[in-house]
Amino acid sequence: MSDIYGLATKALHLIDAETAHGLTIQALKLGLGPVDRNGDAPSLAVEIAGLKLSNPIGLAAGFDKNAEAPVAMLAAGFGMVECGTVTPKPQAGNPRPRLFRLTEDLAVINRMGFNNEGLEPFAARLAALKRPLRGPVGANLGANKDAQDRTQDYVTGLRRVWGLADYVTVNISSPNTPGLRNLQSRAALEDLTGRVAEARAALNTDPAYNPPILLKVAPDLADDEVADIVGAVTASGFNGIIVSNTTISRP
Numbered sequence: 001m002s003d004i005y006g007l008a009t010k011a012l013h014l015i016d017a018e019t020a021h022g023l024t025i026q027a028l029k030l031g032l033g034p035v036d037r038n039g040d041a042p043s044l045a046v047e048i049a050g051l052k053l054s055n056p057i058g059l060a061a062g063f064d065k066n067a068e069a070p071v072a073m074l075a076a077g078f079g080m081v082e083c084g085t086v087t088p089k090p091q092a093g094n095p096r097p098r099l100f101r102l103t104e105d106l107a108v109i110n111r112m113g114f115n116n117e118g119l120e121p122f123a124a125r126l127a128a129l130k131r132p133l134r135g136p137v138g139a140n141l142g143a144n145k146d147a148q149d150r151t152q153d154y155v156t157g158l159r160r161v162w163g164l165a166d167y168v169t170v171n172i173s174s175p176n177t178p179g180l181r182n183l184q185s186r187a188a189l190e191d192l193t194g195r196v197a198e199a200r201a202a203l204n205t206d207p208a209y210n211p212p213i214l215l216k217v218a219p220d221l222a223d224d225e226v227a228d229i230v231g232a233v234t235a236s237g238f239n240g241i242i243v244s245n246t247t248i249s250r251p
């Protein structure tokens with residue numbers, strides 16, 4: 001089987017990176033993805049913010065922006081899958097090309113700009129998942145580029161995925177939405193975490209469901225910004241910080 005995937009990888013590298021990514025998602029939706037039939041050794045199990053993972057390797061946001069293939073990626077062996085980033089309204093993202101392979105470095109440069117189908121199809125797909133799942137599935141929330149009140153977009157997202165996601169990420173880390181990372185400054189951050197916490201308190205009526213809320217940050221932060229982030233996260237009762245998105249520096 002692994003030879004088939006080796007061959008598929010070579011074939012996908014002959015075409016542009018974003019097209020290859022799209023084809024991969026389609027193949028996963030058709031059930032053509034790899035399946036880990038062995039399961040994980042019990043010693044690999046970890047618990048993060050109350051979430052139980054059978055192994056500590058998760059799939060970060062950006063691979064499955066529209067929540068199309070979380071079950072396939074859990075079946076492939078990931079301990080958790082984070083879907084998104086999803087914004088309230090569908091968004092085209094930056095003009096193509098916007099995903100660039102660095103073949104020698106086994107890496108890519110991402111300038112996608114939160115392209116996604118929007119909250120409605122995303123939430124419908126999460127709602128259609130047959131539970132129990134093999135691992136946690138998270139929802140990574142973002143703000144539309146043209147939002148007047150970006151904080152409100154996160155509140156809208158939280159309300160829509162409430163009851164549907166095992167955890168929620170408030171993503172203020174993207175290098176590709178102009179001004180988004182300004183939400184990491186102290187006043188904006190206190191407003192954001194405060195309003196999200198308020199929305200959470202209002203939604204939190206079922207003692208059996210109170211998903212962890214995590215803040216995802218950029219790596220390009222000064223020490224005082226890190227202190228502000230930790231302060232705001234702690235004060236608002238968020239459950240953790242995802243460190244981190246990709247750097248904007250090119251050393």
Ligand SMILES: Cc1cc2nc3c(=O)[nH]c(=O)nc-3n(C[C@H](O)[C@H](O)[C@H](O)COP(=O)(O)O)c2cc1C
Nearest residue numbers: 060061062084085108110112140171216244245246
């Ligand atoms: C093509 C691409 C798209 C991404 N899209 C998102 C996204 O939509 N939301 C997000 O929070 N992070 C996104 N990321 C960042 C990843 O989730 C991750 O934080 C980052 O790649 C750093 O992890 P790594 O060192 O394992 O690559 C994206 C990354 C790449 C390469």
